Amino acid sequence: MQWEQVLAPRMGRMKASEIRELLKLLDQPDIISFAGGIPDPALFPVAAFQDALGAALAPGKADAALQYSVSEGYLPLRQWLAEHMTGLGIPCGVDNILITSGSQQALDYLGKMMIGAGDTVLVNAPTYMGALGAFNAYEPVYDRLDPRENRGAAEYSAKAVDAGGTVKFAYLSVDFANPTGETIARAEREKVLDLADALGAAIVEDAAYQALRFDGEAVPPILALEIARKGSIEECRTIYCGSFSKTLAPGLRVGWVCAASPVIGRLVLMKQAADLHSSTLNQMAIAEVAARHFESHVAGLRTVYKARRDHMLAALSREMPSGVSWTRPEGGMFVWITLPEGMDGAELLARSLETERVAFVPGRAFFADGSGGNTIRLSFSRADQAAIDEGIRRLGALIAREIG
Ligand code: PMP
Numbered sequence: 001m002q003w004e005q006v007l008a009p010r011m012g013r014m015k016a017s018e019i020r021e022l023l024k025l026l027d028q029p030d031i032i033s034f035a036g037g038i039p040d041p042a043l044f045p046v047a048a049f050q051d052a053l054g055a056a057l058a059p060g061k062a063d064a065a066l067q068y069s070v071s072e073g074y075l076p077l078r079q080w081l082a083e084h085m086t087g088l089g090i091p092c093g094v095d096n097i098l099i100t101s102g103s104q105q106a107l108d109y110l111g112k113m114m115i116g117a118g119d120t121v122l123v124n125a126p127t128y129m130g131a132l133g134a135f136n137a138y139e140p141v142y143d144r145l146d147p148r149e150n151r152g153a154a155e156y157s158a159k160a161v162d163a164g165g166t167v168k169f170a171y172l173s174v175d176f177a178n179p180t181g182e183t184i185a186r187a188e189r190e191k192v193l194d195l196a197d198a199l200g201a202a203i204v205e206d207a208a209y210q211a212l213r214f215d216g217e218a219v220p221p222i223l224a225l226e227i228a229r230k231g232s233i234e235e236c237r238t239i240y241c242g243s244f245s246k247t248l249a250p251g252l253r254v255g256w257v258c259a260a261s262p263v264i265g266r267l268v269l270m271k272q273a274a275d276l277h278s279s280t281l282n283q284m285a286i287a288e289v290a291a292r293h294f295e296s297h298v299a300g301l302r303t304v305y306k307a308r309r310d311h312m313l314a315a316l317s318r319e320m321p322s323g324v325s326w327t328r329p330e331g332g333m334f335v336w337i338t339l340p341e342g343m344d345g346a347e348l349l350a351r352s353l354e355t356e357r358v359a360f361v362p363g364r365a366f367f368a369d370g371s372g373g374n375t376i377r378l379s380f381s382r383a384d385q386a387a388i389d390e391g392i393r394r395l396g397a398l399i400a401r402e403i404g
Contacts, residue, residue, distance in 0.1 A: 009117075013136040032391035034378040035359040037178055037333045043304060044249055045289060045297050052288035056281055069280040071271040072264075073099025073256070077287035081242070084294075085258050088210075089224030090240065092233045095261040098268060101278045103208055103243040103255035107134035109270045110169070110204055110239060110257075115140045118164030122156065123171050126336075126366030126375070128178045128206065131171055142368035145170050145192070153198035169202035169239075170195070174222065176209040176332025179366045179377040183330060189222045193229070196237055203238040209332040211247050211298050214306035216330035223258065234260045244286055246333070247298050252282040305333065308380040311388045319396030321403055333381040336363070338374060343402060345376040351402075356394040 056065040072078065078094040085092050100106040107130070115121065115138035122145035123132070132142070141163040143156060160167045170192055174184050184192075196203045205222045220228075223238040230236055236259070243255040257267055271277065289297075312335055316326055323340040339345065345362035352358045363375025383391065 010137045010139055013139060014133070031353070031357050031359050032383065032387050032394070033359040034380070034383060034391060035361050037377075037379045037381065039246060039250060039301075040304070040382045043301055045293055048289045048293050048297075049249065049285055052285040053281070055288060056284040061284075065281045065284055067280065069277050069283075071268045071277045073097065073278065074280065074283035074287055077254075077283050077290070078256075080287060080290055081256050081258070084290075085240070085242075089220050090227060090233065090258060092258060096233055096258055096264060098257045098264050098271065099278050099283055100255045100257060100267075100271070101253040101275065102245060102250070103206065103241040104130060104134065105253075105274075105278075106241045106255055106257045106267075107131050107171075107204070107206070108137070109267050109274070110241075111135040111138045111140070112270060113266055114168040114202060116165060116168075120156070120160035120163055120165055120167045121169060121171055122167060122201075123368055124173070124177070125368065126179055126363060126372055127171065127368065128173045129365045130178075131173070131206065132368055135171070140168075141165065143167070144369070145172070153195055156195070157199060167199045167201045169204050171204045171206065172222070173206045173208070174210075175207060175219070176212060176329050176334070178208070178332075179334055179361070179363065180336040181327045181329030181332055181334040182336070183216075183219055186219050186225070189219065189225055193222060193226055193238075201237070205238050205240045207240060208243045209246055210242065212302060212305060212333070213331040214302055214309060233258075236260055239263055244290070247294070247301065248286060248289055252279070252286060254278060254282055254286045302331075305331075305381060308383065308385070308388065309335070311385045312378065312380040312383075312392065315388055315392035316396075319392045321396065321400040323403060324399060333379050335378045335380065337376045337378060339376065339399065340403060341374055343399075344373050346373070348376065348399070348402065352395060352398055356398050358391045358394050358398075360395075 077099060078097040081097045082092050082094050111134050115135060117139035119140055120143050121135055121140045122143050125144050143159055156167055172184060176183055192203060203222055207221060221240060223236060223240045226236045226238045227233055239257060239259040241257055313328060325338045327336045329335060349362050361377040363372045363377060364370060
């Protein structure tokens with residue numbers, strides 16, 4: 001079979017992620033891994049889920065738990081989320097919430113909803129590679145969004161027209177971003193709003209790590225800043241994507257979108273067409289565990305991850321040679337390292353796996369334009385303190401040898 005003959009052009013843009021290929025290697029027990037940005041399974045609220053699943057499958061409830069359900073999502077979970085979002089400065093109701101199968105599905109739907117081939121999406125460089133992966137299928141052009149640069153709307157717009165489309169939306173990983181660990185400051189969020197207003201474009205606010213702040217002051221979500229300007233979520237162009245993956249359990253695949261109700265209405269049509277609804281049982285379990293344990297569970301996560309972040313930053317200060325710099329995240333799971341100019345993160349990984357048995361993610365895949373060769377992403381979420389000490393010691397020594 002000549003598959004090329006039958007493939008759609010969009011398949012040309014869909015490539016295996018470097019991270020996914022790498023994760024296959026990490027089953028080897030002697031590897032110290034700072035690679036996958038995933039929760040520590042030792043911290044999953046297992047007993048709470050056992051209770052919640054047991055309750056959902058009890059006589060009288062099991063019929064609903066195992067049955068088809070509505071595309072919008074399980075109503076008690078949407079009610080909990082409407083309150084949760086209100087608590088974040090985003091007053092809204094259930095009509096502003098759609099449950100998705102992870103926030104990754106929301107990114108796919110938003111790409112499908114807005115991007116035509118040749119349209120422009122504005123992204124930070126670097127940005128979450130899974131978002132680029134989701135959007136790529138709809139054949140966008142990427143332009144760089146750097147809130148510190150002073151490019152006006154006219155300039156973005158002219159470039160998009162040259163590329164054969166218009167600017168459809170700006171995508172931002174806002175808090176403790178994947179991959180840099182950095183948080184977009186309030187003033188920069190306001191500037192993105194100004195720009196989107198001037199362009200008539202949407203904003204996709206990816207808040208996957210929002211709950212994992214260890215220190216510093218919380219920055220209001222872009223959607224909250226926009227509601228403060230415009231009075232109601234119904235007037236807003238920002239589409240907020242949330243997730244239970246980093247707080248409760250990624251394997252259950254439950255995330256949400258919070259936006260103006262006409263946007264939710266369109267996404268419901270897409271959800272109907274794509275998978276009808278997210279798992280009823282998983283939504284019920286998440287609703288129960290969130291209602292009973294969300295705040296206390298997340299407080300526990302923050303304590304553990306904060307200690308790991310502190311440990312990693314201390315190890316980096318101790319072990320890294322001069323010429324290497326890194327971010328100091330206020331939460332989340334990632335530290336982003338800039339290597340000396342000319343050093344290549346992917347080559348460093350190959351050598352590190354071979355001689356040091358230390359894994360991390362080379363930075364280039366997070367840049368839509370293929371730049372960023374001299375960067376790497378380290379995750380501190382799964383490594384214990386001894387592994388952090390030893391892994392960073394080995395990595396520092398390797399980089400020092402590479403510098404020569
Ligand atoms: N956004 C960001 C920034 C992420 O890091 C991730 C997971 N790595 C996702 C979205 C997707 O997460 P999920 O689909 O599990 O909610």
